[in-house]
Amino acid sequence: MLSELHNSMTGRWERDGLSAQSWIVVGVASLVGAAAFLYPFLLPLVQSDASDRARAADAPLLFALVTLLSLIAIAFELDPAGDRLGGISASKLVALLGVLVAANASLRLVPAFLGASPIFALIILVGAVFGPVFGFQMGSLTMLVSAFLTGGIGPWLPFQMLGAGWVGLGAGLIPQPVDPRRRLALLAAYGAVTGFAYGAVLNLWSWPFTAPGSVEDIGLYWNPSLSASESLQHYARFYLVTSLWYDAFRALANAAIVLLIGAPILRTLDRSLAHFSWRPWSAMRSDTEFR
Secondary structure (H helix, E strand, O other): OHHHHHHHHHOOOOOOOOOHHHHHHHHHHHHHHHHHHOHHHHOOOOOHHHHHHHHHHHHHHHHHHHHHHHHHHHHHHOOOOHHHHOOOOHHHHHHHHHHHHHHHHHHHHOOOOOOOOOHHHHHHHHHHHHOHHHHHHHHHHHHHHHHHHHOOOOOOHHHHHHHHHHHHHHHHHOOOOOOHHHHHHHHHHHHHHHHHHHHHHHHHHOHHHOOOOOOOOOOOOOOOOOOHHHHHHHHHHHHHHHOHHHHHHHHHHHHHHHHHHHHHHHHHHHHHHHHHHOOOHHHOOOHHHHO
16 A cells, blocks of 8 residues: 555554554553552442452552563564564564663653653653554553662552553554654643643552541542542542642653653654664565555
8 A cells, every 4th residue: 555655665653553462452451450540439338448458469460460461462562474563573673662661761760850750751752653552561661670770669560550551552642743843742742741640540549548547528538438429529639639739740841851852862763663664675565556
């Protein structure tokens, strides 16, 4: 097709370039993660002490599941028929992911100011260039590797992996304008939005246990007697009071970093993609197939 010829000449990788199996694996991980995050809304009648024990037991299981599914998604790309990835061989794809994850994980060592961290900008840029599945793997594995570097291993880690993975996945789903300035502005705006969204989602893993055993309802905390709608109202107030300004620093940092260094990084990633996607003319379809 003409679109395939254009992609091969420009180095642009089609969004569905990864295998259907990888999409399924990432979809399963996202559904499981969504259920884990929505725990206080899905199970409003669970006793607080029982839910605390269940949550503590679920964290390592969720960690193992998310990590395993991310690795399975990578394994699906280790297929001899690597040409299905828009001409990018599977070994090059996995090697590139490893280099990008290692580089981004090392940025976790940079001191962060409140919620601001440089790691999200690269997750967003990589997801925008290589697509949603690659972006999800970039985000989740960055959190995994960086946790070992910084000693940040705990029950929060699988939730951080999912949250960062969704940031990369969303970056691969948003439109990519041809104009570089519009593309950069759109990614900066996405970075600002996800700065707030990441914090709002991550709070959910610990919110039910912020004030366990509290007998006075001040409209902020979760307790098992709340309905789903009441839980939503309590959480909205909790987020506004405790996290909004903290997450504002992350949102501003995401947008600022993307605007400051996004252009050269996007050009480098696009060139890498074009280099990996290059195929000799003899390996492409004949002219008759484009008529």
